[in-house]
Amino acid sequence: MSQRYPLPQDDAPLVVFDFDHTLYDGDSGSHLFKWLIERDWWRVLLALLVAPVAGPLVAWLPTRRAGISVFVWVGSLGVRDRAALDALIDRYVVTHAEEIKARLLPLALDVFHQHRERGDNVLVATGAPPELARAILAFVAHEDVPVIGTLLGPKLGGMGALRHCHFAMKMTMIRAAGYTQPVARAYSDSSADLPLLQAAAKPVVVNPKARRVAMFRRVLPPGTPILNWGCPGRAGDAPA
Template sequence: MHEAASAFPPPRDDAPLVVFDFDHTLYDGDSGSHLFKWLIQRAWWRQLLAILAAPFAGPMVAFLPTRRAGISVFVWIGTIGLHRRRDLDALIDAYVAGHVDAIQSRLLPIALEVFRAHRAAGDRVVVATGAPPELARAILTFVAHHDVPVVGTLVGPKFGAVAAIRHCHHAMKMTMLRDAGFIQPVAIAYTDSSADLPLLQAAVRPVVVNPKAGSVAMFRKVLPAGTPILNWGCADRAGQRVAG
């Protein structure tokens, strides 16, 4: 699981496209939320703003139609005063460097073994995530996958902070994959999220991993019969448990 990146063959010319989500798929939790919590905790006044915003922004995060707006409030609080994407990238690198053990403990061994097997087979593997791509890349470096393409939420200056200007989420995830050059059909998609239904429905072989318990019936209804619904080690999530 910890090979050097050079140990993996380059994708074959006819390689199938395999797309992995990141949060609750390769990583146990929401990596972006963990990052922005740390960004907010850097200063007492950011924490105060977050407390004041929580009664209206918190419930928005819980519902898909308003999730982006709710998250954006906390992202703005965590990044107000930043003006360039590279400013946020520098803070991401500092966050990851300062939380190595905690982050490594959240990487899911079963997921990483599946990820490794696809790379070893010469498949065209890409990570598509709602988190900033610099965050996913930095975390994947821990397990020698820093060279895997990552398509993620694009950020830039906005309202005196650094915020999402193109959110890699729901149908936009498919658009951003195509814009990044991944135009072939998706052979296999791995994700936990109902927000990724467009990705799962586009895949020849969708695989649901670590779903919320309340989403399982919906996945069984809208995805092809026999679609695997697995649990790769998220204790608080549903799915058929896979032995490590």
Template sequence: MTESYPVPRDDAQLVVFDFDHTLYDGDSGSHLFAWLIRRNPLRMLAAVLITPLFGPLVALLPTRRFGISGYVWIATFGLHRAREFNGIIDQYVRAHEPAIRARLLPRALDVFAAHRRAGDRVVVATGAPPELARAILAFVAHQDVPVVGSEVGPRLGAMGATRHCHNEEKMRMLRERGYGAIAIAYSDSTADLPLLRAAQAPVVVNPKHSRVAYFRRVLPAGTRILNWGCAERGGEPA
């Protein structure tokens, strides 16, 4: 049976979860766009041709967004409306349900559900398209949780991020939607340092091994750094 959760009170504490590598083992947006590219030989060829230029850009944090945008453009060329794109997302999620379910992290979902049972105000803030996160969360009966994600619209004959829910912009998008003081924030990424620093109790989950020491330096002493089941990631087993 589907579990029901109490409606959070107006004064309930706010808990913010990142999505990729936090609730989901991997980068959900990259999986979607890779599927879109692979299913069309011309898109595959185009992706191969741009990789010498765009591949190195993806590898570096300052240029990653620009590098990814090239692949997103190839993956979505011919789509002209957000509604079309959301329909493709729903098609992808339905077609890959077993694989996607397997990537949802049980320990993370336990913590997620525990906050909801406690009556906390829970929101997901992700760089992925919000429709993608919502569709995946629907598999585990959390489709009613608010999702703040990257806004997508038409761009040069394809779809692109008109506003990327990332770094400081993620905080601005949360504030614009009425989310104020953050009690607890969960994320894997140094890109979410503004979110983690804004939280009374930041929790780092599934960080890259190479970033663990950095998180310990820049976040308050005693900040928990946990691993919720991402085998290739760092953090203390939870």
């Protein structure tokens, strides 16, 4: 059962959390799509065939949505609508609950709890499908918060990314969802979330890649915290 928190007031500070490498150690969408692909031998073979083209697309920011869509499509061939995909996502979360729980970062969840206990308006905005982050938070972490994520829809007999919640589009989708107030605080690991971090009055970088730390120090306000919340292999200072 979800813990009871104060209901955020209309003027409550808006606090936005990324999900992957922020609350969760890893890329939750990749873990889901890997499971979807590995359900059938022919999906594995098809993924191997498209990987030489789709893999480089994922690695390059301007084509990332197209590359991700290819693997989503392979894993979801035969899935005709969002309801069927959401049912598969829920099944994945339920059957992998212990593995997922081990990937949720306790320090991150402590900060998450603190904001909710203060009555802040807490939102998760992620590049993963929103049902995935929502199911993980509800079933594994027992948290119920609004989630904005990459929108998937029918495409060529499977599902594909219609709107990728990534880079500037993340802020666009947050505003389109009705969150028009200033962002009081934002937490993210990724340079792809610079528009979100730069929109926040108090950005906090958590679990960044080591090679990105200098860039964050250069483009974000002096004194911006750069922390490691227990994500192995990532940079950042230990929290006080």
